[in-house]
Amino acid sequence: MEGELKLEEREISQAVIRRLPRYYRYLGELLENGVERISSNDLSRRMKVTASQIRQDLNNFGGFGQQGYGYNVKYLYTEIGKILGLEEDHRMIIIGAGNLGQALANYAAFEKRGFILKGIFDVNPRLAGMTIRGVPVRMIEELGEFVKDNEVEIAALTIPKDRAVEVADLLVANGVRAIWNFAHTDLNLPEHVIVENVHLSESLMQLSYKINRFNEEHKK
Numbered sequence: 001m002e003g004e005l006k007l008e009e010r011e012i013s014q015a016v017i018r019r020l021p022r023y024y025r026y027l028g029e030l031l032e033n034g035v036e037r038i039s040s041n042d043l044s045r046r047m048k049v050t051a052s053q054i055r056q057d058l059n060n061f062g063g064f065g066q067q068g069y070g071y072n073v074k075y076l077y078t079e080i081g082k083i084l085g086l087e088e089d090h091r092m093i094i095i096g097a098g099n100l101g102q103a104l105a106n107y108a109a110f111e112k113r114g115f116i117l118k119g120i121f122d123v124n125p126r127l128a129g130m131t132i133r134g135v136p137v138r139m140i141e142e143l144g145e146f147v148k149d150n151e152v153e154i155a156a157l158t159i160p161k162d163r164a165v166e167v168a169d170l171l172v173a174n175g176v177r178a179i180w181n182f183a184h185t186d187l188n189l190p191e192h193v194i195v196e197n198v199h200l201s202e203s204l205m206q207l208s209y210k211i212n213r214f215n216e217e218h219k220k
């Protein structure tokens with residue numbers, strides 16, 4: 001039977017949580033293609049994860065599968081979305097309207113997932129009044145009032161690393177609860193503030209490692 005979610009009864013491992021967005025993405029694609037149910041073997045082939053890993057992961061949530069039926073794609077997609085907190089919109093701002101900040105602001109697909117871009121802030125007066133996908137770039141002096149008026153929850157930090165700590169403190173002082181940190185520096189914030197660090201260069205180094213390993217193996 002499709003199980004009840006009893007999150008409060010279980011401590012779900014970070015490794016499982018890290019895999020959930022990928023399940024969510026694959027299930028979303030299946031849904032778009034009109035697939036209603038899928039066996040763990042089929043899902044395993046598509047995702048290149050073992051079927052037993054899939055069963056184990058999803059059993060963490062009481063197991064959504066049914067013997068001989070497989071997984072109900074819509075149900076699984078919805079439940080994983082709930083676990084990931086995607087059933088509610090998240091109001092977001094971007095601090096730093098440079099290359100990266102503009103690229104993030106231009107990426108409309110975040111909105112489809114419920115991450116609503118409310119504002120973009122910078123210190124460079126030359127950027128004032130510029131709009132990105134209809135969202136104006138504002139000066140950092142307006143931040144405090146804006147965050148309160150718009151109930152901003154998440155701030156993406158795309159500014160130079162030597163400014164990141166002071167700006168993060170300012171954000172927290174104004175009530176921002178979560179920071180998506182792209183600056184290459186650790187932010188030492190109070191425990192109640194949630195920080196997700198993103199380092200594309202780490203991902204690139206993983207790629208380099210794989211190239212290296214492949215080359216070594218094919219030398220023999």
Ligand code: NAI
Pocket residue numbers: 095096097098099100101121122123124140157158159160161163167181182183184198199200201
């Ligand atoms: P950029 O120089 O194009 O943009 C930075 C922007 O931040 C500028 O518009 C600048 O005026 C603004 N800024 C500076 N101080 C500010 C402050 N106190 N408050 C608000 N805005 C401020 O730089 P780019 O290429 O967009 O990179 C931004 C940051 O992201 C850098 O720290 C860079 O190292 C980092 N980065 C991180 C990546 C990752 O994977 N984590 C990938 C690429 C960049």
